[in-house]
Amino acid sequence: MALAGKVALVTGGAQGIGRAVAGALLQNAAKVSLVDFNQEAGEQCITCFNQEFGSDNSLFIQCDVTDREKLQDAFKRTVEHFGKLDIVINNAGINNENNWVKTIEVNLTSVVKGTYLGLEHMSKEHGKQGGVIINVSSMAAFLHSPHQPVYTATKYGVVGFTRAIAEASEIENYGVRINVLCPAFVDTPLLQSIDQEEKMGKFYKHKDEIKHRMSIYGVLKPSLIAEGMLKIINDNSLNGAVMKITTSKGIHFQSYEPMSA
Ligand SMILES: NC(=O)C1=CN([C@@H]2O[C@H](COP(=O)(O)OP(=O)(O)OC[C@H]3O[C@@H](n4cnc5c(N)ncnc54)[C@H](O)[C@@H]3O)[C@@H](O)[C@H]2O)C=CC1
Numbered sequence: 001m002a003l004a005g006k007v008a009l010v011t012g013g014a015q016g017i018g019r020a021v022a023g024a025l026l027q028n029a030a031k032v033s034l035v036d037f038n039q040e041a042g043e044q045c046i047t048c049f050n051q052e053f054g055s056d057n058s059l060f061i062q063c064d065v066t067d068r069e070k071l072q073d074a075f076k077r078t079v080e081h082f083g084k085l086d087i088v089i090n091n092a093g094i095n096n097e098n099n100w101v102k103t104i105e106v107n108l109t110s111v112v113k114g115t116y117l118g119l120e121h122m123s124k125e126h127g128k129q130g131g132v133i134i135n136v137s138s139m140a141a142f143l144h145s146p147h148q149p150v151y152t153a154t155k156y157g158v159v160g161f162t163r164a165i166a167e168a169s170e171i172e173n174y175g176v177r178i179n180v181l182c183p184a185f186v187d188t189p190l191l192q193s194i195d196q197e198e199k200m201g202k203f204y205k206h207k208d209e210i211k212h213r214m215s216i217y218g219v220l221k222p223s224l225i226a227e228g229m230l231k232i233i234n235d236n237s238l239n240g241a242v243m244k245i246t247t248s249k250g251i252h253f254q255s256y257e258p259m260s261a
């Protein structure tokens with residue numbers, strides 16, 4: 001998919017990985033709608049983007065992705081503003097073992113909802129022109145963390161859901177490619193949650209073990225995740241692909257045995 005003139009919606013786009021991805025899309029002449037609940041970070045981000053890429057190319061929509069009506073409205077406003085939708089990146093995520101119900105809502109339920117909304121606005125089934133959806137999981141979906149059981153569960157869920165709906169898209173000829181990206185540790189504000197007892201809950205006492213894992217696995221730059229994201233968007237052959245990004249192997253793909261009885 002050539003990026004110039006394409007319209008992307010990025011959840012959690014105001015900072016961290018989402019912001020890096022949105023910047024890379026704008027750099028490649030796409031238009032971007034940032035959907036994020038952090039008003040201050042969103043406004044700050046859009047000010048920078050307007051200065052760097054021109055004021056007609058990005059839009060900030062304040063929205064909590066767990067609010068289904070607001071998320072629905074964010075998709076609608078994006079299409080009204082830019083005239084269409086080509087790319088959806090379901091990236092918003094949190095690390096909160098204390099409020100684990102919220103973690104499931106943000107990291108998994110909202111990704112499912114964002115995928116269905118993406119299909120509603122892009123699928124040939126709905127008379128639209130097709131597109132691409134990328135859901136953000138984590139290497140935690142392959143190397144589980146004993147100190148983040150619910151975060152881990154949500155990231156396993158995102159991989160399973162994405163692979164299944166991608167196959168549905170192919171069978172039903174939606175014209176939408178759906179893929180999942182699994183980064184290892186990335187240098188973003190999310191990592192600060194390790195030092196927050198109110199987020200780590202009973203696992204707070206293990207924070208130094210997580211930091212030890214980080215020192216072993218290393219910490220990636222958000223720009224490398226953006227590079228992986230653009231690779232998925234540009235490669236029209238990818239559907240149901242599971243991209244992993246680690247310090248040891250860089251950008252690579254998980255392979256699966258074909259299903260047998
Ligand atoms: N930073 C890391 O080490 C890794 C992050 N990931 C995943 O990457 C994704 C992005 O994470 P980061 O950029 O690192 O985090 P971050 O905390 O830096 O940014 C997340 C963004 O999502 C927004 N957000 C959170 N909850 C929201 C909600 N309910 N509604 C709307 N927006 C919401 C935040 O306001 C923020 O702008 C997440 O899904 C995370 O699980 C995956 C692997 C590693």
Ligand SMILES: CCCCCC(=O)/C=C/C=C/C=C/C=C/[C@@H](O)[C@@H](O)CCCC(=O)O
Nearest residue numbers: 095138139140184185191217246247248249
């Ligand atoms: C505590 C803050 C939130 C958690 C953020 C998150 O999702 C982090 C996940 C980190 C996992 C890192 C794993 C890295 C592993 C690799 O370096 C490598 O050893 C794995 C090899 C397997 C492969 O196929 O690449």
